[in-house]
Amino acid sequence: MQEQTRPQEADGKADAARRMVLARLARVEAEHGVRILYAAEGGSRSWGYAAPDSDYDVRFVYLHPAPWYEFGGQRDVIELPLADGLDISGWELRKALRLTLGGNAALLEWLASPQVYRQHAAACRVLRELGPEHFAGEAAYWHYLAVARKNYRGRKLEQQLRLKKYLYVLRPLLAAHWVKARRSPPPLALEELAAQTLGDAGLRAELAGLLALKAAGAAPEYGPATPGLQDYIDSAMQAYEAAARPRRHSDWARADALLEQVRLACGA
Missing domain, CATH: 3.30.460.10 (Beta Polymerase, domain 2)
Structure with a gap:
């Protein structure tokens, strides 16, 4: 313990x-x-x-x-x-x-x-x-997506998922969605950001469980992705790769x- x-x-x-x-x-x-x-x-x-x-x-x-x-x-x-x-x-x-x-x-x-x-x-x-x-x-929106993409690519190269990097993909991704919808600065706290951008209660529950482990110091450094959040991230990153990005x-x-x-x- x-x-x-x-x-x-x-x-x-x-x-x-x-x-x-x-x-x-x-x-x-x-x-x-x-x-x-x-x-x-x-x-x-x-x-x-x-x-x-x-x-x-x-x-x-x-x-x-x-x-x-x-x-x-x-x-x-x-x-x-x-x-x-x-x-x-x-x-x-x-x-x-x-x-x-x-x-x-x-x-x-x-x-x-x-x-x-x-x-x-x-x-x-x-x-x-x-x-x-x-x-x-639009500048901040594309900035956050670029950060998510950079962290996503680094994570994909690893044999196992490092949970800290997993959160480093999710937060800028949700921040991009916030900026796109509200045209205002996103909340810094990931939990608050997710509460207002993740519409699926199951996804919010997966994230809350991961954040609780992380904050308590009980989360393993490496581990399997939570399936709902993994699908959410993969889908968002595929859409980003297909999008025409402004210069x-x-x-x-x-x-x-x-x-x-x-x-x-x-x-x-």
């Missing part, structure tokens, strides 16, 4: 993890000479199905001093080695803006995370204004204008 973590003990672990995250973010700023504008959880802990031993998937957006932007072709991501259960990586602000305007919804999900470590209020006000416009169009365009001029707006808001 798996030992249950007491609430007080869990709170202590979360506090310790938060202190480590903040210390490493401060080290990133010192070592790279950047300013972190925003940092938050961006994985299973924001999607509502973390196990007690899940990593902390910390994602951040950062700004360089003005001279950096005068030169092209420089590295625009910072990735720390996985250590102590902390998976920490960040995007440079211009990269984040260009990706977002091209359809990538990752930044907008980070901004909606329930677990925030750092944020510059004025900068985040500018970034959050992208949300409603972005989800009202993505990122408005770099607008991204640069937003970059300057954020820099001005930060006094940079």
